[in-house]
Amino acid sequence: MISKRAQQLQPSATLKVTGRAKELKRQGKSIVSLSAGEPDFKTPQFICDAAIEAIQNGFHGYTMNTGTPELRAAIVEKLKRDNNLEFDAAQIVCSNGAKQSVGFSLLALIDKGDEVIIPAPYWVSYPEMVRLAEGESVIVRTSFENNFKLTPSQLEESITEKTKAIILCSPSNPTGSCYSKDELAALADVLRKHPNIYIISDEIYEYIVFEGDHVSILNAAPDLKDRVVLINGFSKGFAMTGWRLGYLAAHPDVVTAVSKIQSQETSAPSSISQKAAEAAYNGPLDEVLAMREEFKKRRDFMVASLNEIEGVSCFTPGGAFYVFPDISHYLGAKKPNGDTIQNSTELCLYLLDEFGLAVVPGDAFGEPDGLRMSYAAAMSDLEDAMNRFQEGLATLTVH
Template sequence: MRISTKISQVKPSATLAVSAKAMELRAQGRDIISLSVGEPDFDTPQHIRDAAKQALDDGFTRYTQVPGIPELRDAVAQYFNSHYGTNAKADCTIVTNGGKQALYNLLLCLLNPGEEVLIPGPYWVSYPAMVELADGVPVTVSAPASKGFKIDVEQLEAARTEKTRVLILNSPSNPTGAQYTEAELFAIAEWAVAHDVFIISDEIYDQLVYGSAGSVSLSSFWEKHPEHVAVVNGLSKSFAMTGWRIGYALAHPDLIKAMSRVQSQSTSNICSIAQRAALAALTGPTDMLEDMRQAFVRRRDKAMAIVSGWKGVVCPKPEGAFYLFPDVSALYGERFADSASLCTLLLEEAGVATVPGVAFGDDNCIRFSYALADETVEKALKKIEAVLYK
């Protein structure tokens, strides 16, 4: 069948592909541990589930406003106001089908064909594909493990051209867990504004930060430069609501209107039931966030204690999210020559699903999530170790 050239060139999500392979092997009776998908193993908090059930009982099952029900948009604005001291209003927000749609809508609204988007690498797998679908050109600005997986202004300036339109920042990072300090983040933002480069700040892991500095957001910078910054966030990670598909964005009201036009022609509003659940999440108790943070810190430290003992492997300690991204390139040889062949070997011999670093723009590394029970993570890493040094 004839498929358009644009879509034919888009690669499927590597993380979802690995997860599908793991499920296929499980269906065949294999004992597979999947460290491939970034999904908390916690249940969605009860008060959020109760709100969804109540919405059903109330018959709240019809179309809503495309950018979200007013009270939810206001709750999104209040989230930024209470956490980061902004003075955002509801008309500066939009609710989307996961953070992915917020990112995609932004790129569609910001890019003209051929314009370039700077993407710090390692990067989340979907950024380049989204840019290409929006007729833009992704330009990777890479930082290795030796630099803590963080880029700086000098690298960005070296990569900037007259076609540079957008910079995507992701802190804490998927896949590395690296978090920029406020000084680092604001230095990059000042550079971007000075050169008329629009910043999309993906802050989906902002509540899963483990360093002493706490969460850092560009939302306060957005308030000073609303025509140069948009902040993307959502409930998937911090509230264990991956399947609910609730994302949101903070941006200039004119940009929000443009994003709403895109959304009106693609998906319309997000699920009405999910919106009521999201409202409960943003306005209800948040004590479970600290419980999740403490669990992830414990798992990270246990995982780091194992990985740091792997000879020839370099793995900066993540400060947020729930991933390790070790550089294993010193072990490449006849048994596995790159990240893809290594991950295939780990799945086949160790029964552990991981994601090759090449999907994130760094073939020296592999990614695994520690968003699983402590004993499961430890068991999986021991299995990986046995294969690495077989």
């Protein structure tokens, strides 16, 4: 009998949509996919060269459980240089992707019945990770009008005696929203009154911020450092998704707990990936900045195109590579065959099956009135996608 734990988990909706799109494409159907959260650029060559050199030098054995001293030193220097944050190497745990860092942090912090506040729209894995840790997710629905950002009053109202943690993601997956320093400071004012709550700050899209610099909650509230678990990695900014390398920076007690879990579950991440990551943080950011500029052009195109479509609204996200338009106008609309579009999932399946456009329903992110489109794709694909989107919506009858 399969465990109740496994039976209760939901599969990743983004991977599900991506998989269905790939299957339709394999069958010969023309598909444009804006579903995957993966840069469409190659990993910078100097990073690849560092990995090749590591292989040639025989650096392919197990490393220390928490990562090589050299990589953790590079992370410490990067946090100081780019984020004005002071950590030491003993406060860093390198993992097989930032996703693992989030999951192991929850396993280290959450006991059965503990509550974790998650603003919606949220990354699809957060609630399932809380479920794996036997915690309870408290989903707080934010508003399109506020660019889907949690307000201090919403946070205060969501806190109970069982609250153990909150997960913040800025820039956000799936909305691209970025919290300002003032907004983070206002949330910190609430959290200061509740000293037993940890803040898991997912900053994986740090290098993809279009206006100004990335701001961490630790920049806005350095006094909360002992309660913050900072999550980051190399997949998005350096186009290193397949290298599977992330890390966390946290209080020594959290690091000790996560290290014990990691030592039994996976041990250290790939030695080759660690050498590549070390080169990434010690090297130039020219290609990272070039990718960001290209993403900005695509963002501007997507936002303008979406807002030209009748019944669709889209704010301009400050970072990441997603737009999250409001499509509530089309919920309840009729397909040509007379069937009703009941929710965003049905709308996305209709667009995929009839028009070959793969996007992810907002239902998967806890926001039924929206959907996520990734613009980590060539401009020609984005133009094609917008044509298909507009064409698909035009076939629906709105009452």
